[in-house]
Amino acid sequence: MSTLEIKGLRVSVVTEEGSKEILRGVDLTINSGEVHAIMGPNGSGKSTLAYSIAGHPKYTITSGSVTLDGADVLEMTVDERAKAGLFLAMQYPVEVPGVSVSNFLRTAVTAVRGEAPKVRTWVGEVKEAMSALSMDPAFAERNVNEGFSGGEKKRHEILQMELLKPKIAILDETDSGLDVDALRIVSEGVNRVKENQNLGIMLITHYTRILRYIKPDFVHVFAGGRIVEEGGPELATKLEENGYAEYVTA
Amino acid sequence: MSLATTTNYLTPTGREEPWRFTPLNRIGGLHDPSVELHDRISLEPSDIPAGVTITVEDALAFPPLSANEDQVVTRIREGVSKVLVVTIATNAEVALPIFLVRTILDMNPEISRVQVKAGVNSHATLVISNSGDGIFAEEIELNLAAGSNVRFITLQEWGSKAVHVARHHAIIAKDATFTSFVVTVGGSLVRLLPTVEYTGPGSSAELFGLYFATDGQHLEHRVHVEHGVPGAKSRVNYKGALNGDSARTVWIGDVFIKAAAQGTDTYELNRNLLLSDGARADSVPNLEIDTGDIVGAGHASTTGRFDDEQLFYLMSRGIPSEEARRLVIRGFFSEIVSKLNLDEVEERIMARIDNELATVKI
Secondary structure, three states: OOEEEEEEEEEEEEEOOEEEEEEEEEEEEEEOOOEEEEEOOOOOOHHHHHHHHHOOOOEEEEEEEEEEOOEEHHHOOHHHHHHHOEEEEOOOOOOEEEEEHHHHHHHHHHHHHOOOOOHHHHHHHHHHHHHHOOOOHHHHHOEEOOOOOHHHHHHHHHHHHHHHOOOEEEEEOOOOOOOHHHHHHHHHHHHHHHHHHOOEEEEEEOOOHHHHOOOOOEEEEEEOOEEEEEEOHHHHHHHHHHOOHHHHHO | OOOOOOOOOOOOOOOOHHHOOOOHHHOOOOOOOOOOOEEOOOEEEOOOOOOEEEEEEEHHHOOOOOOOOOHHHHHHHHHOOEEEEEEEOOOOEOOOOEEEEEOOOOOOOEEEEEEEEEOOOOEEEEEEEEEEOOEEEEEEEEEEOOOOEEEEEEEEEEOOOOEEEEEEEEEEOOOOEEEEEEEEOOOOEEEEEEEEEEOOOOOEEEEEEEEEEEOOOEEEEEEEEEEOOOOOEEEEEEEEEEEOOOOEEEEEEEEEEOOOOOOEEEEEEEEEEEOOOOOEEEEEEEEEEOOOOEEEEEEEEEEEEOOHHHHHHHHOOOOOHHHHHHHHHHHHHHHHHOOOOOHHHHHHHHHHHHHHHHHOOO
16 A cells, blocks of 8 residues: 655746746645546646656755655655656657667666566566557567657557556556547556556546546646645536636636 | 879868868877878788788889878878788678777877778678777778678777877779768777768768767767769768767768769768767768759758756656666667677677766766
8 A cells, every 4th residue: 555645745947037836735645546637727737746746857846745655755866756656657758769668668677676577577578568558569679759659659658657567657648649549548558557556546637538448536626736626536527517617717 | 193292291280171170289290291100000800701802012002092182191191101902802792791900009100001992793891990099090992893882890999098090981883882880989089081982873872970979089070972973872870979078079071962973862960969068069061062963962960968858758767867878878879880780899889888978977
């Protein structure tokens, strides 16, 4: 049982006009096995929340705390956060030219597990995980995210999540740019990892579409850099009907 | 081409266009007529495959094959008495690479000349491996007969004091294919002139380069491709990285398409990766076209800093920063290195790059 606890989190970025506050006091607790949907309009700070927890250098934490099972996440380097059990599936995964998927996966898994995986079991493990996400084995020889379609990038993110076995995963707009088939495959992958590994999930999304496949236990409405309303799955239904208008003007 | 034309030798001052990037005070006197240059054959073949002969010949019997304007090359041509001649027999399919290993004995300035003659329809790979310290200038001319295919790899794995100035000139006949790799990861001052001319249609040259400069290194590559006949093709792709505030690289890419060179197809590319703030990479592509009838002609040059988003992506998967940087650099160079098709050399170069990377905190 793991717990990610975010308390009073305030985050700024440096712009040409000076420092600008994006997150204005976020409180959120995610336990193993729970799915928390973070829903909100564009520009509300959802992605900033994701990247701040992962440790992107662009964001400055001005106050508040983030802990994973009591350990101070904000004190950790980016790679230490991954080793501690956090995973961020990115909305725009980055191309790394000249680095093959297989080399990348092996390097990452070696770093997170603290030892190189056994060659014999490793090959099978990767093959199985790829096959479950309907990925061609030839994919492993391609360079990381280079020339990938939107669907391939998102499958590749979930593949990493499956192999790295995090405690808590943040999925940042994983549904964006996916057609219905790809959305189903990716969602099934997320659900499988959640069931097998008792993963806690922060599911960031603009649309309710993905919530038909990944059932949230909690829905949080995000606007103006903080959570403005919380509820169960019924809140998503309300958002689908009414949109975010009432929160944006608020 | 006469060997005795000393009359119009003008010592470069550094103000001339071809010399304006080169720190002449560090060139060990190679350009200076008052400095004596020792004439010595410094390459040793490790194995000589069947179909290949390597001999030392009298320089007068093997005069230069090409025109030259570089003052150091002029000094080489005037100063050497012997030429190392590598001959690849007509129709020879030489599967194993021809390895030539350089031995420089001391820091006395040295010169040498090499001629490579690839026979009609011959295939071969020639690898020249430079290491250690010395002050050294060389001219290598490669004459590719019709239908021949030569891969020419030079490895500059010099020590930190080495000075190396060289011209590699390929003359490519009808339907011949020349592929060159210049790998420069060592030396205090390295100035290389990979140059190409064509003598018949259907000829092709691919010139690849990789360089990595750290503090105190000046690595200069001046590519010159002269399209003087119709229907020839050229591709140039040089990639460099710089690590350390006094690291310095220069890449010049001159491609000239003469009026007679209809149907020319050319593209040249130079990419530089700056790993520290003070490092400086000069990149000057230069394309001159004297005919409207070409298949294609283009160039691109980029010089940029390390991509923080790549680092963040890798680190967010648990990969420590040092290893993430190594992955990105290896990835950057892999496009070139993986084409070498020499496993042992590839691994050695990558290991050297890893070491250079470790010397300075990015």
